[in-house]
Amino acid sequence: MSIKIAETKHKVIDLIKNRWSARSFSDKTISETDLHTLFEAASWAFSANNAQPWEYVYAHREDSEAFQKLHSCLMGGNQPWTKNAAVLIAVLAHKKLENGHENKAAKHDVGAANATLMLQATNMNIFGHVMGGFDPAKTIETLNVDTEIFEPVVFMALGYLDAPEKLEEPFKTRELTPRARKPLNDFVKRLQ
Numbered sequence: 001m002s003i004k005i006a007e008t009k010h011k012v013i014d015l016i017k018n019r020w021s022a023r024s025f026s027d028k029t030i031s032e033t034d035l036h037t038l039f040e041a042a043s044w045a046f047s048a049n050n051a052q053p054w055e056y057v058y059a060h061r062e063d064s065e066a067f068q069k070l071h072s073c074l075m076g077g078n079q080p081w082t083k084n085a086a087v088l089i090a091v092l093a094h095k096k097l098e099n100g101h102e103n104k105a106a107k108h109d110v111g112a113a114n115a116t117l118m119l120q121a122t123n124m125n126i127f128g129h130v131m132g133g134f135d136p137a138k139t140i141e142t143l144n145v146d147t148e149i150f151e152p153v154v155f156m157a158l159g160y161l162d163a164p165e166k167l168e169e170p171f172k173t174r175e176l177t178p179r180a181r182k183p184l185n186d187f188v189k190r191l192q
């Protein structure tokens with residue numbers, strides 16, 4: 001099993017260090033109860049006006065027709081390894097606030113909810129992988145998305161971890177490549 005725990009300079013909590021975007025998923029299914037724990041975790045993310053502008057459309061791998069619908073919306077580079085995910089999720093943003101105005105924070109808040117979901121998953125030994133590589137037009141058609149209201153933002157694959165050797169290249173190499181981050185002084189500026 002490849003474990004890609006972040007090596008941090010500062011005392012970052014284990015939950016954050018232990019989350020990484022896996023591709024090799026085992027046959028083990030995720031129960032509906034555990035999955036709903038993840039969705040509830042997502043719902044406790046902060047959001048502008050507490051609008052909670054996220055929408056999760058999911059399918060378990062064993063519900064093969066529904067799973068295939070979501071899988072077919074992914075780009076070629078994401079299809080080989082996501083076929084083994086326990087669950088696939090299309091994540092949509094609700095574009096409007098209750099007063100009908102555009103919610104300019106919608107995608108920010110969807111990202112916050114996804115991050116919260118992933119940290120809860122990490123705590124439950126479930127691995128996830130967010131993907132921007134999907135076909136928006138196909139997703140809208142396949143899921144019958146009302147584009148007046150919703151916009152597809154990302155897809156997500158979830159599952160329990162398996163060995164990287166199960167993957168074909170180039171995914172196996174990616175699974176084994178250590179994670180890296182920019183140094184803090186690249187993106188943190190202290191005003192004085």
Ligand SMILES: Cc1cc2nc3c(=O)[nH]c(=O)nc-3n(C[C@H](O)[C@H](O)[C@H](O)COP(=O)(O)O)c2cc1C
Pocket residue numbers: 019020021022078129130131132133134154179
């Ligand atoms: C919005 C977004 C889109 C992404 N799209 C893809 C994708 O299409 N395919 C993929 O393999 N990984 C995708 N990723 C995963 C990133 O490559 C990954 O998070 C990044 O390399 C950092 O690795 P880590 O999550 O393991 O720390 C995406 C992540 C985000 C947040």
